[in-house]
Amino acid sequence: MISLAGRDIMHAWGKFVLTGLGLGLLIGVTLSMAGIYRGMVDDARALLDNSGADLWVVQKDTLGPYAEPSSLYDDLWRSIRGMPGVARAANVTYLTMQVRQGEWDVRAMVTGITAGEPGTPGWPPYLVAGRQITRGHYEAVADIATGFRLGDQFQIRRNHYTVVGLTRRMVSSNGDPMIFIPLKDASEAQFLKDNDAIHQQRRRTVETPAFNRPGIPDLLDEVIASQSTNPYVNAVLVQIKSGYVASDVADSIRRWQRLQVYDRIQMEQILVGKLIATSAKQIGMFLVILSVVSAAIVAFIIYTLTLGKIREIAVLKLIGTKNRTIAGMILQQAIALGLIGFVVGKITATLWAPIFPKYVLLEPLDSVRGFVAVVIICVLSSFIAIRAALKVDPAEAIGG
Amino acid sequence: MIGKGIVIEGLKKRYGSGETAVDALKEVNMQVAPGEVVGLIGPSGSGKSTLLKCLGAVIEPTAGRMKLGDEIIYDNGWKVKDLRALRRDRIGFIFQAPYLIPFLDVTDNVALLPMLAGKPNAESRKQAVELFKALDVEHRAKAMPSQLSGGEQQRVAIARGLVNRPPVILADEPTAPLDSERALAVIRILNDMAHRFETAIIVVTHDEKIIPTFKRIYHIRDGVTQEESGEGKDFQ
Structure with missing residues:
Protein backbone atom coordinates (compact mmCIF):
# COMPACT_ATOMS: atom_id res chain seq x y z
CA MET A 1 0.00 0.00 0.00
CA ILE A 2 1.33 3.41 -0.94
CA SER A 3 1.72 6.17 1.64
CA LEU A 4 -1.11 8.59 0.99
CA ALA A 5 0.31 11.03 3.53
CA GLY A 6 3.75 10.91 1.95
CA ARG A 7 2.34 11.47 -1.54
CA ASP A 8 0.22 14.37 -0.35
CA ILE A 9 3.20 15.96 1.37
CA MET A 10 5.40 15.51 -1.71
CA HIS A 11 2.64 16.95 -3.88
CA ALA A 12 2.43 20.15 -1.84
CA TRP A 13 5.91 20.06 -0.29
CA GLY A 14 6.49 23.81 -0.56
CA LYS A 15 3.44 24.64 1.51
CA PHE A 16 4.28 21.86 3.92
CA VAL A 17 7.91 22.86 4.39
CA LEU A 18 7.05 26.53 4.85
CA THR A 19 4.44 25.61 7.44
CA GLY A 20 7.00 23.34 9.11
CA LEU A 21 9.50 26.21 9.14
CA GLY A 22 7.02 28.48 10.87
CA LEU A 23 6.17 25.82 13.40
CA GLY A 24 9.89 25.07 13.79
CA LEU A 25 10.65 28.65 14.78
CA LEU A 26 7.97 28.40 17.44
CA ILE A 27 9.43 25.10 18.66
CA GLY A 28 12.87 26.75 18.59
CA VAL A 29 11.58 29.45 20.94
CA THR A 30 10.08 26.76 23.19
CA LEU A 31 13.36 24.82 23.33
CA SER A 32 15.23 28.07 23.99
CA MET A 33 12.91 28.87 26.90
CA ALA A 34 13.70 25.48 28.40
CA GLY A 35 17.38 26.18 27.71
CA ILE A 36 17.15 29.52 29.51
CA TYR A 37 15.78 27.79 32.61
CA ARG A 38 18.49 25.11 32.42
CA GLY A 39 21.05 27.87 31.98
CA MET A 40 19.81 29.61 35.14
CA VAL A 41 20.08 26.40 37.13
CA ASP A 42 23.50 25.75 35.66
CA ASP A 43 24.60 29.31 36.48
CA ALA A 44 23.53 28.75 40.08
CA ARG A 45 25.47 25.49 40.25
CA ALA A 46 28.49 27.08 38.57
CA LEU A 47 28.46 29.83 41.20
CA LEU A 48 28.52 27.25 43.98
CA ASP A 49 31.08 25.04 42.24
CA ASN A 50 33.39 27.93 41.48
CA SER A 51 33.27 29.32 45.01
CA GLY A 52 35.29 26.28 46.13
CA ALA A 53 33.34 26.17 49.39
CA ASP A 54 31.83 23.26 51.27
CA LEU A 55 29.99 25.50 53.71
CA TRP A 56 28.67 29.05 53.56
CA VAL A 57 28.65 30.87 56.90
CA VAL A 58 26.30 33.85 56.83
CA GLN A 59 24.44 36.23 59.10
CA LYS A 193 30.47 56.25 51.52
CA ASP A 194 31.42 58.92 49.03
CA ASN A 195 33.49 61.96 50.08
CA ASP A 196 30.52 64.26 50.56
CA ALA A 197 28.74 61.74 52.75
CA ILE A 198 31.89 61.19 54.83
CA HIS A 199 32.30 64.95 55.19
CA GLN A 200 28.68 65.31 56.32
CA GLN A 201 29.02 62.48 58.80
CA ARG A 202 32.21 63.98 60.27
CA ARG A 203 30.49 67.32 60.66
CA ARG A 204 27.59 65.70 62.46
CA THR A 205 29.95 63.75 64.70
CA VAL A 206 31.94 66.88 65.54
CA GLU A 207 28.70 68.69 66.35
CA THR A 208 27.52 65.87 68.62
CA PRO A 209 28.47 66.91 72.18
CA ALA A 210 28.66 63.33 73.38
CA PHE A 211 31.55 62.62 71.00
CA ASN A 212 33.25 66.02 71.02
CA ARG A 213 34.35 66.34 74.61
CA PRO A 214 37.17 68.76 75.32
CA GLY A 215 38.03 66.72 78.38
CA ILE A 216 38.64 63.57 76.32
CA PRO A 217 40.68 64.87 73.36
CA ASP A 218 41.17 61.48 71.54
CA LEU A 219 37.51 60.46 71.67
CA LEU A 220 36.42 62.41 68.60
CA ASP A 221 39.29 61.04 66.49
CA GLU A 222 38.50 57.50 67.58
CA VAL A 223 34.82 57.85 66.78
CA ILE A 224 35.58 59.32 63.36
CA ALA A 225 38.14 56.58 62.71
CA SER A 226 35.59 53.87 63.62
CA GLN A 227 33.05 55.43 61.29
CA SER A 228 35.38 55.32 58.31
CA THR A 229 36.52 51.74 58.72
CA LEU A 259 25.61 31.86 62.79
CA GLN A 260 23.70 30.53 59.84
CA VAL A 261 25.56 27.80 57.96
CA TYR A 262 24.52 26.20 54.71
CA ASP A 263 26.06 23.19 53.06
CA ARG A 264 26.18 22.66 49.31
CA ILE A 265 22.78 20.95 49.05
CA GLN A 266 21.05 23.59 51.16
CA MET A 267 22.65 26.41 49.21
CA GLU A 268 21.58 24.83 45.92
CA GLN A 269 18.05 24.55 47.26
CA ILE A 270 18.10 28.23 48.15
CA LEU A 271 19.37 29.25 44.73
CA VAL A 272 17.26 26.93 42.60
CA GLY A 273 14.25 26.58 44.86
CA LYS A 274 13.95 30.18 46.02
CA LEU A 275 16.10 32.60 44.07
CA ILE A 276 15.15 31.46 40.57
CA ALA A 277 11.84 29.83 41.48
CA THR A 278 9.74 32.73 40.23
CA SER A 279 11.72 32.91 37.00
CA ALA A 280 11.28 29.16 36.62
CA LYS A 281 7.52 29.51 37.04
CA GLN A 282 7.52 32.36 34.55
CA ILE A 283 9.37 30.22 32.03
CA GLY A 284 7.09 27.29 32.82
CA MET A 285 4.08 29.46 31.98
CA PHE A 286 5.74 30.48 28.72
CA LEU A 287 6.38 26.84 27.90
CA VAL A 288 2.75 25.95 28.54
CA ILE A 289 1.51 28.89 26.45
CA LEU A 290 3.92 28.10 23.62
CA SER A 291 2.87 24.45 23.70
CA VAL A 292 -0.80 25.43 23.51
CA VAL A 293 -0.06 27.88 20.67
CA SER A 294 1.95 25.20 18.83
CA ALA A 295 -0.89 22.72 19.30
CA ALA A 296 -3.41 25.26 18.04
CA ILE A 297 -1.27 26.03 15.00
CA VAL A 298 -0.75 22.36 14.14
CA ALA A 299 -4.45 21.67 14.66
CA PHE A 300 -5.43 24.62 12.50
CA ILE A 301 -2.98 23.74 9.71
CA ILE A 302 -3.92 20.06 9.63
CA TYR A 303 -7.61 20.91 9.84
CA THR A 304 -7.27 23.38 6.95
CA LEU A 305 -5.29 20.89 4.88
CA THR A 306 -7.95 18.27 5.55
CA LEU A 307 -10.84 20.58 4.67
CA GLY A 308 -9.09 21.22 1.37
CA LYS A 309 -9.34 17.52 0.61
CA ILE A 310 -12.94 16.87 1.58
CA ARG A 311 -13.96 15.82 -1.92
CA GLU A 312 -10.96 13.51 -2.24
CA ILE A 313 -11.71 12.02 1.15
CA ALA A 314 -15.32 11.45 0.10
CA VAL A 315 -14.09 9.69 -3.05
CA LEU A 316 -11.62 7.62 -1.04
CA LYS A 317 -14.39 6.58 1.35
CA LEU A 318 -16.75 5.81 -1.51
CA ILE A 319 -14.24 3.55 -3.24
CA GLY A 320 -13.77 1.63 -0.04
CA THR A 321 -10.86 3.20 1.80
CA LYS A 322 -10.97 2.28 5.47
CA ASN A 323 -11.46 4.99 8.06
CA ARG A 324 -8.21 4.02 9.69
CA THR A 325 -6.35 4.57 6.39
CA ILE A 326 -7.77 8.09 6.15
CA ALA A 327 -7.13 8.77 9.84
CA GLY A 328 -3.61 7.38 9.39
CA MET A 329 -3.00 9.73 6.47
CA ILE A 330 -3.97 12.78 8.54
CA LEU A 331 -2.07 11.55 11.59
CA GLN A 332 1.08 10.90 9.56
CA GLN A 333 0.87 14.37 8.07
CA ALA A 334 0.52 15.94 11.50
CA ILE A 335 3.49 13.95 12.79
CA ALA A 336 5.52 14.79 9.67
CA LEU A 337 4.75 18.46 10.24
CA GLY A 338 5.85 18.08 13.85
CA LEU A 339 9.08 16.33 12.77
CA ILE A 340 9.94 19.07 10.29
CA GLY A 341 9.10 21.63 12.96
CA PHE A 342 11.19 19.87 15.58
CA VAL A 343 14.25 19.57 13.31
CA VAL A 344 13.96 23.24 12.35
CA GLY A 345 13.33 24.20 15.98
CA LYS A 346 16.31 22.23 17.26
CA ILE A 347 18.62 23.72 14.64
CA THR A 348 17.44 27.28 15.21
CA ALA A 349 17.60 26.94 19.00
CA THR A 350 21.17 25.62 18.71
CA LEU A 351 22.15 28.40 16.34
CA TRP A 352 20.72 31.28 18.32
CA ALA A 353 21.55 30.00 21.83
CA PRO A 354 25.03 31.61 21.86
CA ILE A 355 23.54 34.97 20.85
CA PHE A 356 21.48 35.18 24.05
CA PRO A 357 22.99 37.51 26.64
CA LYS A 358 22.58 34.85 29.32
CA TYR A 359 23.64 31.23 29.25
CA VAL A 360 21.23 28.95 27.36
CA LEU A 361 21.82 25.30 28.12
CA LEU A 362 20.17 22.96 25.61
CA GLU A 363 20.24 19.60 27.31
CA PRO A 364 19.84 16.47 25.13
CA LEU A 365 17.22 15.12 27.53
CA ASP A 366 15.18 18.31 27.11
CA SER A 367 15.37 17.80 23.35
CA VAL A 368 14.09 14.24 23.77
CA ARG A 369 11.29 15.52 26.02
CA GLY A 370 10.56 18.26 23.50
CA PHE A 371 10.44 15.73 20.68
CA VAL A 372 8.01 13.52 22.59
CA ALA A 373 5.89 16.57 23.46
CA VAL A 374 5.84 17.69 19.81
CA VAL A 375 4.72 14.23 18.67
CA ILE A 376 2.02 14.09 21.37
CA ILE A 377 0.84 17.62 20.51
CA CYS A 378 0.72 16.76 16.81
CA VAL A 379 -1.19 13.55 17.46
CA LEU A 380 -3.71 15.36 19.68
CA SER A 381 -3.97 18.26 17.24
CA SER A 382 -4.77 15.92 14.37
CA PHE A 383 -7.85 14.57 16.16
CA ILE A 384 -10.01 17.53 15.12
CA ALA A 385 -9.07 17.05 11.47
CA ILE A 386 -9.52 13.26 11.73
CA ARG A 387 -12.95 13.79 13.24
CA ALA A 388 -13.88 16.12 10.38
CA ALA A 389 -12.57 13.62 7.81
CA LEU A 390 -14.42 10.68 9.33
CA LYS A 391 -17.65 12.68 9.30
CA VAL A 392 -17.37 13.17 5.55
CA ASP A 393 -20.21 11.37 3.85
CA PRO A 394 -19.02 9.23 0.92
CA ALA A 395 -22.27 10.26 -0.75
CA GLU A 396 -20.72 13.72 -1.22
CA ALA A 397 -18.74 12.22 -4.09
CA ILE A 398 -21.99 11.46 -5.86
CA GLY A 399 -23.68 14.55 -7.23
CA GLY A 400 -27.15 15.71 -6.44
CA MET B 1 -14.58 -11.98 -10.78
CA ILE B 2 -17.16 -11.24 -13.42
CA GLY B 3 -20.67 -11.19 -12.03
CA LYS B 4 -24.09 -11.52 -13.55
CA GLY B 5 -25.24 -7.93 -13.59
CA ILE B 6 -27.59 -6.30 -11.15
CA VAL B 7 -31.27 -6.89 -10.38
CA ILE B 8 -33.36 -4.43 -8.37
CA GLU B 9 -36.86 -5.28 -7.29
CA GLY B 10 -39.33 -3.03 -5.50
CA LEU B 11 -36.69 -0.76 -4.07
CA LYS B 12 -37.98 2.03 -1.84
CA LYS B 13 -36.35 4.83 0.06
CA ARG B 14 -38.09 7.08 2.52
CA TYR B 15 -36.40 10.05 4.19
CA GLY B 16 -37.67 11.10 7.58
CA SER B 17 -40.78 9.81 9.28
CA GLY B 18 -44.33 10.79 10.13
CA GLU B 19 -45.84 13.80 8.45
CA THR B 20 -42.50 15.05 7.18
CA ALA B 21 -41.56 11.76 5.52
CA VAL B 22 -40.54 11.98 1.89
CA ASP B 23 -40.64 8.97 -0.39
CA ALA B 24 -37.67 9.56 -2.66
CA LEU B 25 -37.93 6.10 -4.23
CA LYS B 26 -41.38 4.55 -4.40
CA GLU B 27 -40.96 1.62 -6.69
CA VAL B 28 -37.71 0.95 -8.47
CA ASN B 29 -37.31 -2.11 -10.62
CA MET B 30 -34.27 -2.55 -12.79
CA GLN B 31 -32.26 -5.29 -14.35
CA VAL B 32 -28.97 -4.77 -16.11
CA ALA B 33 -27.17 -7.69 -17.67
CA PRO B 34 -23.41 -8.14 -17.82
CA GLY B 35 -21.98 -6.31 -20.82
CA GLU B 36 -24.99 -4.00 -21.01
CA VAL B 37 -25.00 -0.21 -20.72
CA VAL B 38 -28.35 1.27 -19.72
CA GLY B 39 -29.36 4.87 -19.25
CA LEU B 40 -31.13 6.13 -16.16
CA ILE B 41 -32.77 9.43 -16.91
CA GLY B 42 -35.18 11.69 -15.15
CA PRO B 43 -35.74 15.29 -14.18
CA SER B 44 -34.14 16.93 -11.18
CA GLY B 45 -35.61 15.67 -7.92
CA SER B 46 -36.91 12.50 -9.52
CA GLY B 47 -34.74 10.30 -7.29
CA LYS B 48 -31.77 9.59 -9.58
CA SER B 49 -29.12 10.48 -7.01
CA THR B 50 -30.94 8.67 -4.24
CA LEU B 51 -31.16 5.55 -6.39
CA LEU B 52 -27.47 5.84 -7.22
CA LYS B 53 -26.59 6.13 -3.54
CA CYS B 54 -28.72 3.09 -2.72
CA LEU B 55 -27.16 1.07 -5.53
CA GLY B 56 -23.72 2.25 -4.41
CA ALA B 57 -24.39 1.02 -0.87
CA VAL B 58 -23.83 4.54 0.43
CA ILE B 59 -27.30 4.89 1.94
CA GLU B 60 -29.65 2.14 3.00
CA PRO B 61 -32.93 1.67 1.14
CA THR B 62 -36.10 1.39 3.16
CA ALA B 63 -37.36 -1.74 1.47
CA GLY B 64 -36.91 -3.90 -1.61
CA ARG B 65 -34.35 -6.28 -2.93
CA MET B 66 -31.01 -5.94 -4.73
CA LYS B 67 -29.05 -8.72 -6.28
CA LEU B 68 -25.51 -8.32 -7.46
CA GLY B 69 -24.39 -11.23 -9.60
CA ASP B 70 -25.59 -14.30 -7.78
CA GLU B 71 -25.66 -12.70 -4.38
CA ILE B 72 -28.55 -10.92 -2.74
CA ILE B 73 -26.97 -7.87 -1.17
CA TYR B 74 -30.15 -6.22 0.07
CA ASP B 75 -33.45 -7.77 1.04
CA ASN B 76 -35.30 -5.37 3.32
CA GLY B 77 -31.93 -4.93 5.00
CA TRP B 78 -28.31 -5.30 4.05
CA LYS B 79 -27.23 -8.87 3.60
CA VAL B 80 -23.60 -7.90 3.28
CA LYS B 81 -21.71 -7.02 6.44
CA ASP B 82 -18.86 -5.02 4.98
CA LEU B 83 -20.40 -2.38 2.72
CA ARG B 84 -17.04 -0.69 2.35
CA ALA B 85 -15.55 -3.86 0.86
CA LEU B 86 -18.66 -4.26 -1.28
CA ARG B 87 -18.15 -0.80 -2.75
CA ARG B 88 -14.45 -1.38 -3.17
CA ASP B 89 -14.56 -4.81 -4.79
CA ARG B 90 -17.90 -5.14 -6.51
CA ILE B 91 -19.13 -1.71 -7.49
CA GLY B 92 -17.29 0.69 -9.75
CA PHE B 93 -17.95 4.41 -9.63
CA ILE B 94 -17.52 7.03 -12.33
CA PHE B 95 -18.39 10.54 -11.25
CA GLN B 96 -19.63 13.64 -12.98
CA ALA B 97 -16.16 15.11 -12.63
CA PRO B 98 -13.21 12.73 -12.64
CA TYR B 99 -12.35 13.42 -8.96
CA LEU B 100 -8.92 11.94 -9.31
CA ILE B 101 -6.75 12.13 -6.22
CA PRO B 102 -4.54 15.14 -7.07
CA PHE B 103 -1.50 13.94 -5.12
CA LEU B 104 -1.33 10.51 -6.79
CA ASP B 105 -0.08 9.98 -10.31
CA VAL B 106 -2.39 8.47 -12.91
CA THR B 107 -1.22 4.91 -12.31
CA ASP B 108 -1.60 5.08 -8.54
CA ASN B 109 -4.99 6.76 -8.84
CA VAL B 110 -6.19 3.60 -10.53
CA ALA B 111 -3.95 1.09 -8.73
CA LEU B 112 -5.11 2.42 -5.36
CA LEU B 113 -8.29 0.34 -5.49
CA PRO B 114 -6.66 -3.07 -5.84
CA MET B 115 -4.08 -1.93 -3.28
CA LEU B 116 -6.89 -1.10 -0.87
CA ALA B 117 -8.23 -4.58 -1.52
CA GLY B 118 -4.90 -5.97 -0.40
CA LYS B 119 -3.21 -6.69 -3.70
CA PRO B 120 0.54 -6.11 -3.94
CA ASN B 121 1.56 -2.71 -5.34
CA ALA B 122 3.32 -4.12 -8.41
CA GLU B 123 0.37 -6.31 -9.37
CA SER B 124 -2.06 -3.44 -8.80
CA ARG B 125 -0.03 -1.13 -11.02
CA LYS B 126 0.24 -3.78 -13.71
CA GLN B 127 -3.54 -4.13 -13.64
CA ALA B 128 -3.90 -0.36 -13.99
CA VAL B 129 -1.48 -0.14 -16.92
CA GLU B 130 -3.37 -2.91 -18.75
CA LEU B 131 -6.50 -0.80 -18.53
CA PHE B 132 -4.64 2.27 -19.72
CA LYS B 133 -3.76 0.39 -22.91
CA ALA B 134 -7.42 -0.38 -23.49
CA LEU B 135 -8.38 3.23 -22.77
CA ASP B 136 -5.53 4.73 -24.76
CA VAL B 137 -3.97 6.66 -21.88
CA GLU B 138 -0.96 4.42 -21.46
CA HIS B 139 1.38 7.27 -22.41
CA ARG B 140 0.03 9.35 -19.49
CA ALA B 141 0.59 6.67 -16.86
CA LYS B 142 3.19 8.67 -14.93
CA ALA B 143 1.47 12.04 -15.27
CA MET B 144 -0.24 13.81 -12.43
CA PRO B 145 -3.99 14.41 -12.83
CA SER B 146 -3.45 18.15 -13.22
CA GLN B 147 -1.36 17.45 -16.33
CA LEU B 148 -4.19 15.63 -18.13
CA SER B 149 -6.86 17.01 -20.42
CA GLY B 150 -10.51 16.69 -19.39
CA GLY B 151 -11.04 13.72 -21.70
CA GLU B 152 -7.91 11.97 -20.42
CA GLN B 153 -8.97 12.53 -16.84
CA GLN B 154 -12.35 10.99 -17.53
CA ARG B 155 -10.73 7.94 -19.15
CA VAL B 156 -8.51 7.51 -16.10
CA ALA B 157 -11.63 7.77 -13.95
CA ILE B 158 -13.23 5.04 -16.06
CA ALA B 159 -10.13 2.91 -15.56
CA ARG B 160 -10.46 3.42 -11.82
CA GLY B 161 -14.07 2.29 -11.96
CA LEU B 162 -13.09 -0.82 -13.86
CA VAL B 163 -9.85 -1.82 -12.23
CA ASN B 164 -11.30 -4.22 -9.67
CA ARG B 165 -13.45 -5.81 -12.41
CA PRO B 166 -16.71 -5.06 -10.59
CA PRO B 167 -19.91 -6.73 -11.86
CA VAL B 168 -21.58 -3.31 -11.93
CA ILE B 169 -20.45 0.24 -12.60
CA LEU B 170 -22.47 3.28 -11.59
CA ALA B 171 -21.70 6.28 -13.76
CA ASP B 172 -23.07 9.57 -12.47
CA GLU B 173 -23.37 12.07 -15.33
CA PRO B 174 -20.01 10.98 -16.77
CA THR B 175 -20.33 13.18 -19.86
CA ALA B 176 -21.73 16.32 -18.26
CA PRO B 177 -18.60 18.45 -18.58
CA LEU B 178 -17.68 17.18 -22.06
CA ASP B 179 -18.53 18.39 -25.54
CA SER B 180 -20.53 16.15 -27.90
CA GLU B 181 -17.55 14.48 -29.48
CA ARG B 182 -15.90 13.65 -26.19
CA ALA B 183 -19.18 12.66 -24.57
CA LEU B 184 -19.83 10.14 -27.31
CA ALA B 185 -16.25 8.92 -27.01
CA VAL B 186 -16.81 8.23 -23.32
CA ILE B 187 -20.01 6.30 -24.07
CA ARG B 188 -18.15 4.31 -26.70
CA ILE B 189 -15.47 3.47 -24.16
CA LEU B 190 -18.08 2.46 -21.60
CA ASN B 191 -19.74 0.16 -24.12
CA ASP B 192 -16.37 -1.32 -25.06
CA MET B 193 -15.47 -1.92 -21.46
CA ALA B 194 -18.88 -3.35 -20.62
CA HIS B 195 -18.45 -5.88 -23.39
CA ARG B 196 -14.85 -6.63 -22.68
CA PHE B 197 -15.23 -7.08 -18.93
CA GLU B 198 -18.81 -8.34 -18.85
CA THR B 199 -19.78 -5.46 -16.63
CA ALA B 200 -23.25 -4.01 -16.18
CA ILE B 201 -23.11 -0.24 -16.46
CA ILE B 202 -25.80 2.16 -15.32
CA VAL B 203 -25.32 5.66 -16.67
CA VAL B 204 -27.26 8.36 -14.88
CA THR B 205 -27.67 11.26 -17.25
CA HIS B 206 -29.84 13.96 -18.67
CA ASP B 207 -27.34 14.67 -21.40
CA GLU B 208 -29.47 14.80 -24.56
CA LYS B 209 -26.41 14.05 -26.67
CA ILE B 210 -25.94 10.56 -25.35
CA ILE B 211 -29.51 9.46 -24.60
CA PRO B 212 -30.04 8.13 -28.15
CA THR B 213 -27.06 5.82 -27.75
CA PHE B 214 -28.71 3.59 -25.12
CA LYS B 215 -30.53 0.47 -26.21
CA ARG B 216 -32.46 0.41 -22.95
CA ILE B 217 -33.41 3.32 -20.79
CA TYR B 218 -34.93 3.53 -17.36
CA HIS B 219 -36.97 6.65 -16.79
CA ILE B 220 -37.42 7.64 -13.22
CA ARG B 221 -40.12 10.05 -12.23
CA ASP B 222 -41.34 10.74 -8.68
CA GLY B 223 -39.37 7.75 -7.46
CA VAL B 224 -40.82 5.24 -9.86
CA THR B 225 -38.86 3.66 -12.68
CA GLN B 226 -40.23 2.80 -16.06
CA GLU B 227 -38.32 0.82 -18.65
CA GLU B 228 -38.19 1.95 -22.26
CA SER B 229 -36.40 0.82 -25.34
CA GLY B 230 -33.78 3.25 -26.52
CA GLU B 231 -32.70 4.11 -29.98
CA GLY B 232 -29.35 2.40 -29.58
CA LYS B 233 -27.88 4.68 -32.22
CA ASP B 234 -24.58 3.81 -33.69
CA PHE B 235 -22.24 6.38 -32.29
CA GLN B 236 -19.07 5.23 -34.02
Missing part, protein backbone atom coordinates in the same frame (compact mmCIF):
# COMPACT_ATOMS: atom_id res chain seq x y z
CA LYS A 60 22.01 34.49 61.43
CA ASP A 61 18.45 34.12 60.15
CA THR A 62 19.32 35.10 56.61
CA LEU A 63 19.45 33.20 53.33
CA GLY A 64 22.66 35.00 52.35
CA PRO A 65 24.91 35.71 50.72
CA TYR A 66 23.26 35.22 47.28
CA ALA A 67 19.54 35.22 48.01
CA GLU A 68 19.54 37.81 50.82
CA PRO A 69 21.96 40.43 52.15
CA SER A 70 24.24 39.09 54.86
CA SER A 71 26.74 40.91 57.02
CA LEU A 72 29.41 39.36 59.24
CA TYR A 73 32.37 40.81 61.08
CA ASP A 74 35.54 40.37 59.09
CA ASP A 75 37.42 38.69 61.95
CA LEU A 76 34.93 35.86 62.39
CA TRP A 77 36.78 33.71 59.91
CA ARG A 78 39.61 33.23 62.43
CA SER A 79 37.42 31.57 65.03
CA ILE A 80 35.73 29.50 62.33
CA ARG A 81 39.12 28.46 60.98
CA GLY A 82 39.99 27.14 64.42
CA MET A 83 36.99 24.85 64.67
CA PRO A 84 37.35 21.08 64.25
CA GLY A 85 37.03 19.88 60.66
CA VAL A 86 37.67 23.25 59.04
CA ALA A 87 40.53 23.19 56.54
CA ARG A 88 40.21 26.71 55.16
CA ALA A 89 37.99 29.70 55.85
CA ALA A 90 37.98 32.90 53.86
CA ASN A 91 35.97 36.11 53.88
CA VAL A 92 34.11 37.04 50.78
CA THR A 93 31.94 39.93 49.60
CA TYR A 94 29.54 40.04 46.70
CA LEU A 95 28.20 43.16 45.07
CA THR A 96 26.24 43.21 41.82
CA MET A 97 26.73 46.49 40.01
CA GLN A 98 27.17 48.19 36.67
CA VAL A 99 30.81 48.41 35.61
CA ARG A 100 31.86 50.64 32.73
CA GLN A 101 33.48 48.61 30.00
CA GLY A 102 34.58 50.80 27.12
CA GLU A 103 31.51 52.44 25.69
CA TRP A 104 29.11 50.22 27.57
CA ASP A 105 28.07 49.33 31.07
CA VAL A 106 28.34 45.68 31.92
CA ARG A 107 26.37 44.20 34.80
CA ALA A 108 28.77 42.19 36.89
CA MET A 109 29.03 40.59 40.31
CA VAL A 110 32.08 42.12 41.94
CA THR A 111 33.55 39.57 44.33
CA GLY A 112 35.99 40.51 47.04
CA ILE A 113 38.48 37.73 47.77
CA THR A 114 41.06 37.46 50.51
CA ALA A 115 44.75 37.28 49.85
CA GLY A 116 45.88 33.73 49.43
CA GLU A 117 46.64 31.24 46.76
CA PRO A 118 44.72 29.35 44.09
CA GLY A 119 42.32 27.00 45.81
CA THR A 120 41.48 29.51 48.53
CA PRO A 121 37.68 29.63 48.91
CA GLY A 122 36.21 32.35 46.73
CA TRP A 123 39.13 32.47 44.31
CA PRO A 124 38.50 31.75 40.63
CA PRO A 125 39.54 28.10 40.31
CA TYR A 126 41.18 28.53 36.91
CA LEU A 127 42.24 31.21 34.47
CA VAL A 128 42.15 31.28 30.70
CA ALA A 129 44.71 34.09 30.47
CA GLY A 130 46.95 36.20 32.73
CA ARG A 131 47.50 35.55 36.41
CA GLN A 132 45.70 35.57 39.73
CA ILE A 133 45.58 38.67 41.94
CA THR A 134 48.88 39.05 43.76
CA ARG A 135 48.60 42.58 45.13
CA GLY A 136 46.34 43.76 47.91
CA HIS A 137 44.78 46.53 45.86
CA TYR A 138 43.62 47.59 42.39
CA GLU A 139 44.04 44.32 40.53
CA ALA A 140 41.20 42.34 39.06
CA VAL A 141 40.43 39.01 37.45
CA ALA A 142 37.41 39.21 35.17
CA ASP A 143 35.20 36.69 33.44
CA ILE A 144 35.66 36.99 29.68
CA ALA A 145 31.89 37.56 29.34
CA THR A 146 32.47 41.05 30.79
CA GLY A 147 34.29 41.92 27.58
CA PHE A 148 37.45 42.98 29.42
CA ARG A 149 40.86 42.02 28.10
CA LEU A 150 44.15 41.69 29.88
CA GLY A 151 45.54 45.09 30.79
CA ASP A 152 42.17 46.87 30.55
CA GLN A 153 41.43 49.37 33.26
CA PHE A 154 38.08 50.10 34.81
CA GLN A 155 36.65 52.03 37.71
CA ILE A 156 34.63 50.84 40.69
CA ARG A 157 33.50 53.69 42.91
CA ARG A 158 36.60 55.85 43.42
CA ASN A 159 39.24 53.23 42.56
CA HIS A 160 40.71 52.12 39.25
CA TYR A 161 41.55 48.48 38.61
CA THR A 162 43.74 46.71 36.08
CA VAL A 163 42.63 43.37 34.66
CA VAL A 164 45.51 40.95 35.34
CA GLY A 165 43.69 37.68 34.66
CA LEU A 166 40.75 36.34 32.70
CA THR A 167 38.55 33.47 33.67
CA ARG A 168 35.54 31.77 32.13
CA ARG A 169 32.07 30.65 33.23
CA MET A 170 32.31 32.53 36.53
CA VAL A 171 28.80 33.86 36.86
CA SER A 172 26.32 34.88 39.51
CA SER A 173 23.05 33.02 39.92
CA ASN A 174 21.56 35.67 37.63
CA GLY A 175 24.11 34.85 34.98
CA ASP A 176 26.05 38.09 35.45
CA PRO A 177 29.79 37.62 34.87
CA MET A 178 32.03 37.97 37.93
CA ILE A 179 34.90 40.34 38.54
CA PHE A 180 37.28 39.39 41.36
CA ILE A 181 39.06 42.15 43.26
CA PRO A 182 40.92 42.21 46.60
CA LEU A 183 38.63 41.96 49.63
CA LYS A 184 39.59 45.32 51.11
CA ASP A 185 38.76 47.10 47.88
CA ALA A 186 35.50 45.20 47.54
CA SER A 187 34.49 46.03 51.11
CA GLU A 188 35.21 49.66 50.43
CA ALA A 189 33.18 49.55 47.25
CA GLN A 190 30.28 48.02 49.12
CA PHE A 191 30.29 49.88 52.42
CA LEU A 192 32.38 53.04 52.07
CA ASN A 230 34.45 48.85 57.56
CA PRO A 231 34.64 45.62 59.52
CA TYR A 232 32.02 43.70 57.51
CA VAL A 233 32.02 40.96 54.91
CA ASN A 234 29.06 39.10 53.38
CA ALA A 235 30.03 35.55 54.17
CA VAL A 236 32.77 33.23 55.22
CA LEU A 237 33.44 30.39 52.80
CA VAL A 238 34.61 27.21 54.46
CA GLN A 239 36.42 24.17 53.12
CA ILE A 240 36.30 21.16 55.37
CA LYS A 241 39.05 18.68 56.02
CA SER A 242 38.82 15.28 54.41
CA GLY A 243 37.23 12.72 56.67
CA TYR A 244 34.80 15.24 58.15
CA VAL A 245 31.12 15.39 57.31
CA ALA A 246 29.93 18.81 56.15
CA SER A 247 26.72 18.68 58.18
CA ASP A 248 28.63 17.90 61.40
CA VAL A 249 31.00 20.81 60.89
CA ALA A 250 28.03 23.04 60.01
CA ASP A 251 26.22 22.00 63.21
CA SER A 252 29.30 22.80 65.23
CA ILE A 253 29.63 26.29 63.71
CA ARG A 254 25.92 26.96 64.24
CA ARG A 255 26.11 25.93 67.86
CA TRP A 256 29.28 27.74 68.86
CA GLN A 257 29.27 30.76 66.61
CA ARG A 258 25.51 31.34 66.53
